[in-house]
Amino acid sequence: MEETFRRSLYPDLDDIDYGIIRALQGNARLPFTQIAKDLGVTEKTIRMRVQQLQDEGALSLVGIVNPVKAGFHVQAMIQVAVDAEKLDDVVAALTDTVEIRLIVLTSGEYQLFTQVLVTSNEELSQFLLKKLHKIPGISKTNVINELKILKSKYNFIR
Amino acid sequence: MEETFRRSLYPDLDDIDYGIIRALQGNARLPFTQIAKDLGVTEKTIRMRVQQLQDEGALSLVGIVNPVKAGFHVQAMIQVAVDAEKLDDVVAALTDTVEIRLIVLTSGEYQLFTQVLVTSNEELSQFLLKKLHKIPGISKTNVINELKILKSKYNFIR
DNA sequence: TTGCACTATGTCGAAAATCGTATTATAGTA
DNA sequence: TACTATAATACGATTTTCGACATAGTGCAA
Numbered sequence: 001m002e003e004t005f006r007r008s009l010y011p012d013l014d015d016i017d018y019g020i021i022r023a024l025q026g027n028a029r030l031p032f033t034q035i036a037k038d039l040g041v042t043e044k045t046i047r048m049r050v051q052q053l054q055d056e057g058a059l060s061l062v063g064i065v066n067p068v069k070a071g072f073h074v075q076a077m078i079q080v081a082v083d084a085e086k087l088d089d090v091v092a093a094l095t096d097t098v099e100i101r102l103i104v105l106t107s108g109e110y111q112l113f114t115q116v117l118v119t120s121n122e123e124l125s126q127f128l129l130k131k132l133h134k135i136p137g138i139s140k141t142n143v144i145n146e147l148k149i150l151k152s153k154y155n156f157i158r
Numbered sequence: 159m160e161e162t163f164r165r166s167l168y169p170d171l172d173d174i175d176y177g178i179i180r181a182l183q184g185n186a187r188l189p190f191t192q193i194a195k196d197l198g199v200t201e202k203t204i205r206m207r208v209q210q211l212q213d214e215g216a217l218s219l220v221g222i223v224n225p226v227k228a229g230f231h232v233q234a235m236i237q238v239a240v241d242a243e244k245l246d247d248v249v250a251a252l253t254d255t256v257e258i259r260l261i262v263l264t265s266g267e268y269q270l271f272t273q274v275l276v277t278s279n280e281e282l283s284q285f286l287l288k289k290l291h292k293i294p295g296i297s298k299t300n301v302i303n304e305l306k307i308l309k310s311k312y313n314f315i316r
Numbered sequence: 317t318t319g320c321a322c323t324a325t326g327t328c329g330a331a332a333a334t335c336g337t338a339t340t341a342t343a344g345t346a
Numbered sequence: 347t348a349c350t351a352t353a354a355t356a357c358g359a360t361t362t363t364c365g366a367c368a369t370a371g372t373g374c375a376a
Contacts, residue, residue, distance in 0.1 A: 013227065021228070024221035028186035031334095031362055042326055043363075049324095058227035062220065062312045063182035069171065069216035070179070070315055077264070077271065091308055101311045106235070107303040113235065117314055144264045144271065151253050151261040154220050156275060157228055158256070189333055189363095200355050201334075207353095 013058065016041060018157065020049055021059060025155035028061040064154065072117040074124050078132070079110035079142040086137025087111065093135045099127050110142060171216065174199060176315065178207055179217060183313035186219040222312065230275040232282050236290070237268035237300040244295025245269065251293045257285050268300060 013021075019039045023030050032046040039046070053059035067075055082090045094103055094114060102115040118124045132141065171179075177197045181188050190204040197204070211217035225233055240248045252261055252272060260273040276282045290299065 021221060021223055025223060028219040028221050033362060045325055058224045060222040061186040062222055063179060063186050064218040064220055064312055065179055065183060065315055066216045095309050101314045103309040104304050105306040105308055107305060144266050146262050146264060148263040150249055150263055153259045154222055156259045157223055191333055203354055
């Protein structure tokens with residue numbers, strides 16, 4: 001069975017898509033009718049475009065929680081060096097770990113970059129000792145504490 | 159003039175707040191009427207709570223763009239070591255830089271952790287040579303290329 | 317070029333959600 | 347207990363969303 005693709009004719013983002021992104025990146029609940037008026041198309045078009053953008057994974061309309069306000073007082077970045085043949089297993093183990101909210105494959109001395117959110121330094125040390133260091137295949141780790149976020153932009157489309 | 163504070167009686171997040179966060183973190187456009195029904199309160203209550211949470215900086219309802227789909231094919235993390243007395247100036251210079259979407263003060267060998275988004279390796283090298291390395295007060299940098307995002311969770315509230 | 321198939325956009329009315337005002341309830345405090 | 351300020355509710359007017367259908371536009375192949 002042939003899968004049907006949305007936006008099969010025009011796979012790239014066009015001006016309307018960027019208009020939608022610019023409108024929604026600062027306020028995910030902006031009414032489609034307003035965006036439509038600004039861009040000179042109908043609400044239906046905006047509705048379909050937004051659905052497509054989301055289906056493609058180009059746009060996510062989400063609520064971002066301030067970790068500190070939600071009790072996650074300790075945030076750290078952990079670099080992980082992995083034995084090459086165990087990479088998939090290590091990634092799988094890390095992916096299943098609730099404390100970890102981000103895993104990136106990177107260049108350099110460490111193959112993996114992760115970000116962890118925990119409520120306290122005690123919880124961080126428990127995480128390191130009881131979970132991270134028990135995963136087979138990890139040869140080295142580097143913990144970088146996040147002391148203060150100085151700049152954070154989700155709306156980077158200009 | 160005395161400033162009036164929202165949520166002055168109950169500054170912490172309560173069950174309704176967490177219910178709202180859980181509902182919205184995966185879909186920022188979920189109707190307040192639905193959340194209200196689920197939590198057993200009125201739509202107006204949800205509306206007011208969401209406004210308060212946003213005003214407090216506890217919750218942001220935003221559109222997150224996939225950088226690659228928007229043409230930012232190269233993403234890198236750059237660690238920056240800074241002369242202590244120049245830290246504020248360096249941070250100010252980095253903050254004004256459009257390529258940088260995240261700056262974090264960290265522990266360790268490097269005081270600053272940044273994330274940059276550019277369209278190509280050429281643009282990255284131009285950024286490094288023409289912008290970053292021209293900022294006075296930077297003693298050392300470490301560029302880590304992001305090869306692949308393996309896990310990314312914005313909805314980390316359980 | 318013309319016609320075909322498919323996708324995108326537009327039209328529009330019903331249903332749902334939002335918004336603002338006024339009212340009631342609740343918690344903290346004197 | 348009464349007072350004050352905040353929080354929640356009630357509710358109708360307005361706006362938005364949604365879905366079914368119609369129209370327009372594009373790529374492709376005869």
